[in-house]
Amino acid sequence: MVAVMLGRVVAGDVVRPAHVGAVTARDLTLIRSAGSYFWLVLSGFAEPLLYLLAVGWGVGSLVGAIPLEDGRSISYQAFIAPALLATSAMNGALAEATINFFAKLRYLKHYDSVLNTPVTPAEVAFGELMWATIRGALYSGAFLLVMIMMGLVTPWAALAAFPAALLICLAFSAVGLAMSTFMRDWSDFEYSGVVQFALFVFSGTFVPLSVFPEPARILVELTPLYHGVELTRAMTLGPLDSTSLVNLLYLLVLMVAATAVAARRMRRRLRR
Amino acid sequence: MTGISATPAVHGHGLATGEPVVRARSLVKRFGDITAVDGVDFTIRSGEAFGFLGRNGAGKTSTMRMIGCVSPPSDGRLTVLGMDPVREGASVRARLGVCPQEDNLDLELTARQNLTTYARYFRITRAEARRRADDLLRFVQLDDRAASKVEPLSGGMKRRLTIARALINDPEIVLLDEPTTGLDPQARHLVWERLFQLKQRGITLVLTTHYMEEAEQLCDRLVIMDGGRIVAQDAPRALIDAHCTKEVVELRFAAEDHESCADKLVGIGSHVEVLPDRLLLYTDDGDAIVPTVYERGLRPSGVLVRRSGLEDVFLHLTGRTLVEA
Amino acid sequence: MAHPSVAVLEYHLAGYRRVWLSTVASSLAMPILFFIGMGLAVGSFVDRGGALPVPYLQYIAPGLIAFAGLQIAVGEGGFPVLTNFKWQKVYDSMAAAPLRVGDMILGRLGYIAIRVMVAAIAFLVVMLAFGTVGSVLAVVTPVVVALVGVASAAPMFALAASVNSANAMAVISRIGVLPMMLFSGVFFPVEQLPAFVRPVAYVLPLWNGVELCRATTLAMTTTWPAFVHVAVLVAWAAGGFWLAWSRFRKRLGS
Numbered sequence: 001m002v003a004v005m006l007g008r009v010v011a012g013d014v015v016r017p018a019h020v021g022a023v024t025a026r027d028l029t030l031i032r033s034a035g036s037y038f039w040l041v042l043s044g045f046a047e048p049l050l051y052l053l054a055v056g057w058g059v060g061s062l063v064g065a066i067p068l069e070d071g072r073s074i075s076y077q078a079f080i081a082p083a084l085l086a087t088s089a090m091n092g093a094l095a096e097a098t099i100n101f102f103a104k105l106r107y108l109k110h111y112d113s114v115l116n117t118p119v120t121p122a123e124v125a126f127g128e129l130m131w132a133t134i135r136g137a138l139y140s141g142a143f144l145l146v147m148i149m150m151g152l153v154t155p156w157a158a159l160a161a162f163p164a165a166l167l168i169c170l171a172f173s174a175v176g177l178a179m180s181t182f183m184r185d186w187s188d189f190e191y192s193g194v195v196q197f198a199l200f201v202f203s204g205t206f207v208p209l210s211v212f213p214e215p216a217r218i219l220v221e222l223t224p225l226y227h228g229v230e231l232t233r234a235m236t237l238g239p240l241d242s243t244s245l246v247n248l249l250y251l252l253v254l255m256v257a258a259t260a261v262a263a264r265r266m267r268r269r270l271r272r
Numbered sequence: 273m274t275g276i277s278a279t280p281a282v283h284g285h286g287l288a289t290g291e292p293v294v295r296a297r298s299l300v301k302r303f304g305d306i307t308a309v310d311g312v313d314f315t316i317r318s319g320e321a322f323g324f325l326g327r328n329g330a331g332k333t334s335t336m337r338m339i340g341c342v343s344p345p346s347d348g349r350l351t352v353l354g355m356d357p358v359r360e361g362a363s364v365r366a367r368l369g370v371c372p373q374e375d376n377l378d379l380e381l382t383a384r385q386n387l388t389t390y391a392r393y394f395r396i397t398r399a400e401a402r403r404r405a406d407d408l409l410r411f412v413q414l415d416d417r418a419a420s421k422v423e424p425l426s427g428g429m430k431r432r433l434t435i436a437r438a439l440i441n442d443p444e445i446v447l448l449d450e451p452t453t454g455l456d457p458q459a460r461h462l463v464w465e466r467l468f469q470l471k472q473r474g475i476t477l478v479l480t481t482h483y484m485e486e487a488e489q490l491c492d493r494l495v496i497m498d499g500g501r502i503v504a505q506d507a508p509r510a511l512i513d514a515h516c517t518k519e520v521v522e523l524r525f526a527a528e529d530h531e532s533c534a535d536k537l538v539g540i541g542s543h544v545e546v547l548p549d550r551l552l553l554y555t556d557d558g559d560a561i562v563p564t565v566y567e568r569g570l571r572p573s574g575v576l577v578r579r580s581g582l583e584d585v586f587l588h589l590t591g592r593t594l595v596e597a
Numbered sequence: 598m599a600h601p602s603v604a605v606l607e608y609h610l611a612g613y614r615r616v617w618l619s620t621v622a623s624s625l626a627m628p629i630l631f632f633i634g635m636g637l638a639v640g641s642f643v644d645r646g647g648a649l650p651v652p653y654l655q656y657i658a659p660g661l662i663a664f665a666g667l668q669i670a671v672g673e674g675g676f677p678v679l680t681n682f683k684w685q686k687v688y689d690s691m692a693a694a695p696l697r698v699g700d701m702i703l704g705r706l707g708y709i710a711i712r713v714m715v716a717a718i719a720f721l722v723v724m725l726a727f728g729t730v731g732s733v734l735a736v737v738t739p740v741v742v743a744l745v746g747v748a749s750a751a752p753m754f755a756l757a758a759s760v761n762s763a764n765a766m767a768v769i770s771r772i773g774v775l776p777m778m779l780f781s782g783v784f785f786p787v788e789q790l791p792a793f794v795r796p797v798a799y800v801l802p803l804w805n806g807v808e809l810c811r812a813t814t815l816a817m818t819t820t821w822p823a824f825v826h827v828a829v830l831v832a833w834a835a836g837g838f839w840l841a842w843s844r845f846r847k848r849l850g851s
């Protein structure tokens with residue numbers, strides 16, 4: 001009931017959990033059955049791990065320890081690991097919510113058949129949101145396990161960081177879906193890919209934001225991954241304070257706003 | 273051509289035959305400045321096979337999409353199964369089956385997975401979905417391809433799978449947009465035969481087509497559409513009787529003298545139509561008038577006497593042939 | 598009459614002429630973002646430690662220019678080749694014309710070499726702007742990067758001619774390119790790797806290219822004599838060419 005009402009408010013249309021689940025279930029069927037797609041999804045796991053090894057240990061041995069704002073000093077790999085967790089959540093979510101979603105929307109005419117059923121465009125948007133979030137969550141869950149095994153995070157802190165990663169997945173899935181409804185063709189994704197990569201490099205991922213000049217720092221503070229990185233870092237390294245609350249709110253608002261845009265644009269596009 | 277007899281996957285519904293299930297009054301669909309459907313009236317009754325006959329761009333697909341509750345009408349009134357397609361769209365769609373013009377199957381899934389995943393959009397339980405999928409695959413004679421991916425299937429197989437998918441929710445009305453366009457004759461006959469079986473089970477079939485043979489074979493009643501409007505509606509035979517003579521004499525000449533030949537034919541039969549490749553001479557008794565053609569000094573390279581059909585009705589009403597030459 | 602492979606080269610260049618500026622921008626986006634994000638930002642921490650003989654920004658610049666060559670080569674040698682085989686049948690029509698398989702491969706390799714060189718020159722300008730070029734030998738860097746490109750593209754051709762799905766291509770590119778970028782001495786000396794994985798880096802084309810680029814742009818001494826690094830790259834190019842040649846022939850059924 002709560003979900004239905006929430007859907008109504010956010011999407012401006014009926015959203016029934018059973019229909020959302022059916023949309024997600026189709027994607028889960030695909031990943032179970034399609035061989036090469038399965039490997040593609042799996043290979044996404046390796047990415048943050050490789051960065052952790054190469055940058056965390058490789059570059060880390062050149063860097064030494066990183067001083068935190070509260071005066072503590074931690075190893076470089078412990079510093080970047082939470083940021084890579086946030087990044088893996090973002091990348092996993094965007095992988096589904098951008099190119100794959102766009103292909104289904106524009107080229108495969110997939111939703112034309114779905115919308116001949118009682119399922120509404122808003123339910124399709126929510127279903128895809130769930131699936132993109134699941135993929136992001138799989139990546140971040142696996143990465144958290146690696147972090148635990150490498151002693152970069154305690155199991156309890158990992159448990160606290162997972163919901164934060166989930167929120168990042170939800171927010172970026174919604175952003176990806178909304179963005180895809182505006183895309184004209186594939187070449188637009190080259191630009192969004194560059195932006196995505198820039199977010200990865202500059203969101204305080206590899207260095208504390210304090211080394212950036214003032215204007216760059218303000219710019220970064222406006223972007224979403226930065227808030228994700230701050231949140232996962234606060235969950236794993238501490239401290240949790242009022243800025244963490246700002247990070248949380250930023251991501252929540254982004255998620256709701258982007259979902260609303262995605263659902264409404266889906267309806268405009270598909271019910272003509 | 274009947275193939276294996278399959279267990280009926282779809283049963284009749286409680287609706288009394290003949291009750292109106294789709295009712296359109298002054299129905300209009302506009303896309304920007306273009307008016308695709310320009311004020312049409314029709315009533316489809318339960319249990320009948322109802323056809324929209326017309327060339328590409330006549331407004332058939334737009335009408336179908338409005339009936340299917342995926343495209344809101346721009347003006348006029350439309351009820352489907354007694355409900356409003358905009359406000360109660362989801363409830364209506366739950367009782368419809370749709371077979372679109374272009375197959376939009378899930379290419380990466382298997383034939384069976386296409387049906388089971390689709391079933392979930394109708395809140396059909398997994399077990400029931402599997403049972404129905406197997407029944408329907410048998411019905412469309414694809415049970416041996418159940419585990420095959422869709423991509424390698426032939427055009428006819430894909431179309432049959434799309435029809436099976438349209439039946440997964442045990443619909444009361446099945447909408448078929450150009451069900452056999454692009455299929456070879458053998459595949460087309462197999463589809464027709466399956467659709468005929470559905471009709472016998474009391475399912476209402478609504479189809480668009482530009483094949484007059486399809487319209488004549490399947491439809492109890494049909495409307496002829498041209499330029500977004502309905503130009504005639506009735507049973508196929510009644511349309512032919514009302515708008516045509518019993519027979520047609522097709523005469524072929526060297527193309528350049530078509531107009532002059534037509535002039536010489538004035539007075540023979542009821543009227544003459546000039547087509548790019550032949551002349552059509554309408555009459556109730558073809559064999560009787562063929563000698564007259566020769567008496568007027570004409571030497572056609574080919575003469576064919578046939579019964580008139582929907583093609584001729586269409587030509588008479590719109591001045592154009594049904595399938596673009 | 599010009600060699601047939603020149604015709605293939607011209608075919609590819611005809612399309613490239615229209616889009617070259619945007620392709621340079623998109624293929625340099627990742628290296629330049631790393632250059633600033635890692636070189637300047639992370640560099641400020643690395644330089645405090647003083648573990649490297651040169652500032653970090655200077656250290657990674659030649660690595661990134663070599664990586665740009667690898668990235669373009671893998672991008673152009675992989676997916677488009679598969680597309681040409683599978684969906685557009687460009688090679689089938691080429692094979693129907695009096696073209697030999699070798700000409701097709703040679704023509705496309707030439708095209709990739711030119712693309713890589715254009716991108717390398719652009720990156721060199723960026724390096725100059727940041728003052729990270731320390732040797733006049735830098736002028737030959739684009740040629741070295743082009744060699745890295747050819748050494749990576751040729752085996753990529755063979756791979757693209759062997760797989761059948763776009764997803765498989767994406768998986769191979771991902772598990773091939775990323776580790777090579779991260780562990781070929783672009784961001785940190787290969788000597789820091791555990792001894793048992795070091796030899797893997799040594800044989801890969803990127804590390805040899807990075808070594809050569811450090812020599813040309815910073816006048817640093819290479820790990821092995823320069824001609825050995827060049828020889829490794831040439832071996833990759835030649836071996837890749839031979840493999841691609843046999844895979845193309847098989848795929849085109851000749």
